[in-house]
Amino acid sequence: MTEQRVAVVTGASRGIGRAIATTLAASGLDVVVGYAGSRTAADEVAAEIIRSGGRAVIAQADVADEKAVAAMFDLAESTFGGVDVVVNSAGRMSLAPLAELDLAELDELHRTNIRGTFVVAREAARRLRDGGAIVTLSSSVLGLRLPTYSAYAASKGAVEAITLILARELRGRDITVNTVAPGPTATELFLDGKDEQTVDRMAKQPPLERLGTPADIARVVAFLAGPEGRWVNGQLLRANGGIV
Template sequence: MTVPTQQRVAIVTGGSRGIGRASAQRLAADGQAVVLVYGGNKDEADQAVGEITAAGGQAIAVQADVADEAAMTAVFDAAEQAFGGVDVVVHAAGIMHLSTVADLDLDQLDRLHRTNIRGPFVVAKLAANRVRRGGAIINFSTSVMGTLLPTYAAYTASKGAVEVLTRILAKELRGRDITVNAVAPGPTATALFLDGKDADLIDRMAKMAPLERIGTPEDIAEVVSFLAGPARWVNAQVLRANGGMV
């Protein structure tokens, strides 16, 4: 496959569904070649790649556990082999476990931390060493950092780690012309958010924002597109994409 010299190449974890999938599609529409990383659902990943290529974009799918350094190293290798390098890394993969602190299952906490803390550090470590000059690293936090909703303590604590990682990594990459930012969505219509919530709860959460609606994956992908391309003077920031909720 021949890739134009100036074409940017993006790795998107969690790219088979939800915000990751919308971000991969948006970056492909922006002209970037995309390596879509998925955890286990090959059918959804292949479908996402098919939609991108049918629209005239370039994409491949690679399976990997984001907390496995060897597996993620293979993802970066695949990106370089297929498209010549890596310019953008969007780390959208994550899991959620909701519980009060008093009732928290510590095994679930360990699982959450493996994906939501070790995973971002694995991806950031590789990105710091392999993203080309002029590139961008984009992590994901949550707007619950501001709302501090009950039952979200474990999940939000893991995202607090991501915010600190983001800001410090930006400083560590001084002189490399690589931006490092995080997006912190509010309530967004993804399976991760909607699972286990009834219509009344979703409606109440929608009313928390002045725009009085739940966000869409495409809303968040628009922010990712900005950070991955034109936003060269935005660095070490957390953008709260939540319709004004906090």
């Protein structure tokens, strides 16, 4: 009998994280829907999964809080029996020219994006069953070097370093560790504060001439988390429609 696989997805109450949670559930995984603030939105994601015949529970956790993250994994183990897939989609974005960025914003950004990635990855490394998968979310903005993105890009550079080193540290456990770097994707986080002209310009950047969708990214993550992606390990996958 094949053991039921279980996924923990952070930042799963909206945007890309929500699409990842529902896509993994549709592929047969039980899902812990991790969220930071909006219980209502997390409840909606879990209800959607359950209506579709899957199993899901919600777990509130600040990803930078090691006790809260440990409790989220405890819930996965007590409810579903273990953890096989961990996707850290929780993230924060602050945009400003470097000379104008408030250092308090920098600290909060790095607390969520860097410390949060480290805390979730550390718990995953300690708890994942052999044969599992860890996926983190970076950003294609690292290669684009866009003005106002210095703090955010720096945090995502750290995410890539943490992820690709962890892949090598887990030698011998049959656990894959990869990071997905979306390009411009039509989410609330991405669209916030951008006028229509800016959005249109960014949509034309990739050769496919459109913004990505949360479903585009979720399908890539599901591939890496599933049996078809077992030979992909320690890699950075830029899911961005061909932006150089």
